[in-house]
Amino acid sequence: MxxxxxxxxxxxxxxxxxxxxxxxxxxxxxxxxxxxxxxxAANLNLIAFWRYGPHPEALTGLMFAVFSIAIAAAEAAxxxxxxxxxxxxxxxTDLDEINRMKG
Amino acid sequence: xxxxxxxxxxxIFVLLKHWIVALVPVPLQPLVGAVLSVAAIIVVFAxxxxxxxxxxxxxxxxxQNRYGPNRVGPLGILQPAADGIKALIKEDVVPYNAxxxxxxxxxxxxxxxxxxxxxxxxxxxxxxxxPMDAGLLFYFAMGASAELSVxxxxxxxxxxxxxxxxxxxIAQMISYEIPLLMTSVIVVMMTGSLSLDKxxxxxxxxxxxxxxWFVFTPMGFAAFVMFAIAxxxxxxxxxxxxxxxxxxxxxxxxxxxxxxxFAEFFLGEYVAMLSISGLGATLFxxxxxxxxxxxxxxxxxxxxxxxxxxxxCVFIWMRGTLPRLRQDQLMNFAWKFVLPMTLLDLMVAxxxxxxxxxxxxxxxxxxxxxxxxVIGGRAGMKRxxxxxxxxRYAE
Amino acid sequence: xxxxxxxVILFVILSALTVAGGLAAVLLRNVVxxxxxxxxxxxxxxxxxxxxxxxxxGFAQILVYVGAVAxxxxxxxxxTRSSETPATGVFSKTWxxxxxxxxxxxxxxAWAVLQSEPALPHAPGEPQVSVMQIGNALMGQYVLPLEIxxxxxxxxxxxxxxxxxHEKKETAx
Amino acid sequence: MLGEGILKGLAETARNFAGSFVSKERLTTVxxxxxxxxxxxxxxxxxxxxxxxxxxxxxLRCVACQICEKECPPKCIYIEKSKDKKPDYVGKLQIYxxxxxxxxxxxxxxxxxxxVCPFEAIKMDTExxxxxxxxxxxxxxxxKSLAKSNEYYHTIHPTEAAEVDARLAEEKAKVEEKxxxxxxxxxxxxxxxxxxxxxxxxxxxxxx
Numbered sequence: 036m037x038x039x040x041x042x043x044x045x046x047x048x049x050x051x052x053x054x055x056x057x058x059x060x061x062x063x064x065x066x067x068x069x070x071x072x073x074x075x076a077a078n079l080n081l082i083a084f085w086r087y088g089p090h091p092e093a094l095t096g097l098m099f100a101v102f103s104i105a106i107a108a109a110e111a112a113x114x115x116x117x118x119x120x121x122x123x124x125x126x127x128t129d130l131d132e133i134n135r136m137k138g
Numbered sequence: 139x140x141x142x143x144x145x146x147x148x149x150i151f152v153l154l155k156h157w158i159v160a161l162v163p164v165p166l167q168p169l170v171g172a173v174l175s176v177a178a179i180i181v182v183f184a185x186x187x188x189x190x191x192x193x194x195x196x197x198x199x200x201x202q203n204r205y206g207p208n209r210v211g212p213l214g215i216l217q218p219a220a221d222g223i224k225a226l227i228k229e230d231v232v233p234y235n236a237x238x239x240x241x242x243x244x245x246x247x248x249x250x251x252x253x254x255x256x257x258x259x260x261x262x263x264x265x266x267x268x269p270m271d272a273g274l275l276f277y278f279a280m281g282a283s284a285e286l287s288v289x290x291x292x293x294x295x296x297x298x299x300x301x302x303x304x305x306x307x308i309a310q311m312i313s314y315e316i317p318l319l320m321t322s323v324i325v326v327m328m329t330g331s332l333s334l335d336k337x338x339x340x341x342x343x344x345x346x347x348x349x350x351w352f353v354f355t356p357m358g359f360a361a362f363v364m365f366a367i368a369x370x371x372x373x374x375x376x377x378x379x380x381x382x383x384x385x386x387x388x389x390x391x392x393x394x395x396x397x398x399x400f401a402e403f404f405l406g407e408y409v410a411m412l413s414i415s416g417l418g419a420t421l422f423x424x425x426x427x428x429x430x431x432x433x434x435x436x437x438x439x440x441x442x443x444x445x446x447x448x449x450x451c452v453f454i455w456m457r458g459t460l461p462r463l464r465q466d467q468l469m470n471f472a473w474k475f476v477l478p479m480t481l482l483d484l485m486v487a488x489x490x491x492x493x494x495x496x497x498x499x500x501x502x503x504x505x506x507x508x509x510x511x512v513i514g515g516r517a518g519m520k521r522x523x524x525x526x527x528x529x530r531y532a533e
Numbered sequence: 534x535x536x537x538x539x540x541v542i543l544f545v546i547l548s549a550l551t552v553a554g555g556l557a558a559v560l561l562r563n564v565v566x567x568x569x570x571x572x573x574x575x576x577x578x579x580x581x582x583x584x585x586x587x588x589x590x591g592f593a594q595i596l597v598y599v600g601a602v603a604x605x606x607x608x609x610x611x612x613t614r615s616s617e618t619p620a621t622g623v624f625s626k627t628w629x630x631x632x633x634x635x636x637x638x639x640x641x642x643a644w645a646v647l648q649s650e651p652a653l654p655h656a657p658g659e660p661q662v663s664v665m666q667i668g669n670a671l672m673g674q675y676v677l678p679l680e681i682x683x684x685x686x687x688x689x690x691x692x693x694x695x696x697x698x699h700e701k702k703e704t705a706x
Numbered sequence: 707m708l709g710e711g712i713l714k715g716l717a718e719t720a721r722n723f724a725g726s727f728v729s730k731e732r733l734t735t736v737x738x739x740x741x742x743x744x745x746x747x748x749x750x751x752x753x754x755x756x757x758x759x760x761x762x763x764x765x766l767r768c769v770a771c772q773i774c775e776k777e778c779p780p781k782c783i784y785i786e787k788s789k790d791k792k793p794d795y796v797g798k799l800q801i802y803x804x805x806x807x808x809x810x811x812x813x814x815x816x817x818x819x820x821x822v823c824p825f826e827a828i829k830m831d832t833e834x835x836x837x838x839x840x841x842x843x844x845x846x847x848x849x850k851s852l853a854k855s856n857e858y859y860h861t862i863h864p865t866e867a868a869e870v871d872a873r874l875a876e877e878k879a880k881v882e883e884k885x886x887x888x889x890x891x892x893x894x895x896x897x898x899x900x901x902x903x904x905x906x907x908x909x910x911x912x913x914x
Contacts, residue, residue, distance in 0.1 A: 051638050052559055056559030058630070059628035105686060115608075118609055203734060278592075279599070
């Protein structure tokens with residue numbers, strides 16, 4: 036087994052954990068946590084491919100990961116802002132109870 | 139002969155380390171070298187912490203026309219030892235409802251993270267523990283992690299004062315971390331490197347015997363002032379010590395800590411101050427370089443220690459002088475004055491780069507910064523009118 | 534494995550830290566504990582980045598995720614009063630379906646990775662990438678994405694502030 | 707300009723810092739165990755029992771009336787009356803406290819016992835070094851440790867003690883005057899009618 040497949044398997048596992056968290060938890064914030072985990076798993080993949088790929092000097096994978104980190108920060112800020120906004124309207128962050136489009 | 143002696147004295151710790159490392163078998167050498175460096179950093183900065191605490195207590199006393207501690211040992215110089223023993227033998231009280239694991243981890247995380255910042259600080263010539271290419275980024279990554287330990291301490295205590303103190307501390311640290319980073323970016327723009335060794339090395343040049351420190355350029359000076367303000371806020375020091383405002387919230391996030399854990403927070407706070415002074419000295423005050431060319435015979439590590447202790451004296455002096463800010467003043471100052479000034483400074487740094495050599499760029503850059511400072515200061519000093527307080531999230 | 538046993542052990546430890554942090558982040562009952570466990574997972578990932586010689590990405594990961602995202606998450610938790618563990622279950626009604634989907638995704642990914650094993654490059658390149666190179670790339674080849682990210686971050690910041698801002702009309706009602 | 711005030715303030719603290727090394731007058735601290743601040747007459751810390759004359763047990767002014775015990779807000783005074791009587795300062799027979807204990811750890815220095823005492827027997831002391839390493843025994847002061855002479859009272863609160871003495875002397879004089887008058891009346895009565903009842907006059911003086 037090559038080191039790259041090790042990293043890829045870890046990334047896949049973290050991605051699956053994040054997905055499971057996003058799909059099974061009731062709390063909206065935990066869903067966001069799951070999404071963050073998935074994004075990070077993708078970053079790990081990108082960096083692993085960059086490191087073990089044929090052209091590491093091209094920096095593409097690394098750059099992709101850096102931009103992805105920046106975008107994830109924006110995503111977290113907006114996502115959590117939305118959660119707070121929803122909480123203020125409905126007094127809950129339980130996704131099973133948030134089932135109406137009407138505020 | 140003299141110069142070689144001075145060089146040896148300059149590198150004495152490096153040579154000592156090499157000598158000790160050479161004594162152990164080859165496979166163990168990296169490990170022993172690392173352990174030696176870590177032990178040296180911890181011992182030296184813990185000692186400086188003790189000296190700083192004593193200086194603070196005696197200095198504040200003198201500023202308030204008191205003697206300060208003068209009982210333990212001659213002139214009270216053993217006071218830190220007495221304090222340490224007292225903290226160690228005190229009972230460690232943990233609140234019944236506290237989250238024990240997080241409560242236990244918070245001070246450890248703080249101390250570890252704070253000490254890790256020293257890994258990239260150039261303490262002397264060739265005396266960086268880990269000479270890292272992205273050293274500055276590493277330093278700020280560690281600084282950002284300290285916020286988490288503050289939150290852990292505040293939340294796990296299950297105490298509203300701790301919680302409020304932690305929220306205040308985090309809000310303040312995040313707000314002032316941005317100017318802190320931005321001012322460092324100015325230095326990075328001037329050197330073209332994120333490595334702190336490189337930054338210190340660049341400043342170790344002299345014209346007419348005077349050093350090329352960044353603080354002696356217009357935007358460097360402005361950045362240094364902003365850095366000092368942001369660093370004071372970042373380390374929760376007076377006048378930005380709202381997170382531990384005794385009059386309102388007892389001791390802030392470490393209200394529920396006692397004994398050794400409290401000592402750890404205390405140590406963490408002072409070591410963070412020393413470390414951020416070290417960063418400021420490296421970025422703006424030439425790191426380990428001597429203030430005059432002729433003084434280069436004095437070892438480089440001595441200058442570094444002198445610089446950080448001077449910075450500590452200024453911290454203490456400010457604590458003895460300034461009253462505590464109010465929360466809204468703190469935030470307004472960060473977002474409406476320090477951050478715009480820093481951004482402008484960033485632009486001036488670019489301008490400086492493209493204006494070429496000569497007196498003109500000095501005049502233009504100084505004039506822009508001074509004008510912005512005066513106008514910004516005027517605008518900021520306008521008295522604000524407050525309406526009735528509204529509670530946004532507590533409805 | 535071609536790499537030496539020390540590297541393997543380190544890799545296993547770091548992966549274990551990451552996976553344990555991730556598992557704790559989705560499984561623990563107390564939401565604040567979840568956020569702190571998530572921080573553990575982020576640190577594990579940052580260390581894995583460092584193992585992959587991506588110093589810049591590793592430190593940026595700690596700076597952004599531990600210093601900013603984790604703090605944002607705990608702030609959101611406290612502002613929405615989620616830190617009290619709910620009396621009802623913490624898992625959604627459709628948890629079984631979610632778990633099956635996640636397991637299926639992992640199975641497919643793992644199968645794909647193991648199937649393509651022979652095709653994967655075995656000898657790793659030795660990238661000597663300095664921060665200087667990254668900076669040059671950001672300011673040269675990647676300057677357009679950089680500017681777009683800058684605009685995106687500004688938009689996100691303004692958006693987050695507006696979304697979370699108090700609506701005056703709401704309270705007047 | 708922004709920051710001017712800060713610089714002024716820094717200069718002020720620097721002046722104080724340097725000044726504290728130069729001029730000793732700036733330092734107001736009294737280095738306590740070696741030096742002591744001059745005694746303040748109005749200070750009060752903890753009650754003591756005043757006695758007259760050289761013998762503390764005989765000279766205690768306290769008559770164990772227990773008013774202070776009842777009035778004490780934290781109930782830190784404990785008094786046991788004696789079975790026998792001894793003469794007080796006017797020479798009249800009075801009961802005296804067989805036990806008089808005050809607990810330092812409970813006392814709150816309110817001075818109410820002093821205010822209510824009709825016999826000027828309990829006064830406030832200026833002695834403040836009451837700390838002890840004996841937590842239970844050492845903090846409970848008994849009759850003997852509480853008893854302090856009137857001369858001591860004069861040294862710590864001269865004005866107040868002089869007033870008290872004047873009052874006592876006046877009272878004593880009044881009592882003696884009355885006794886003398888009564889004696890004279892009794893003598894006159896006895897001279898007038900030798901079968902007069904002498905015990906009644908005795909009762910009359912006692913009632914005062």
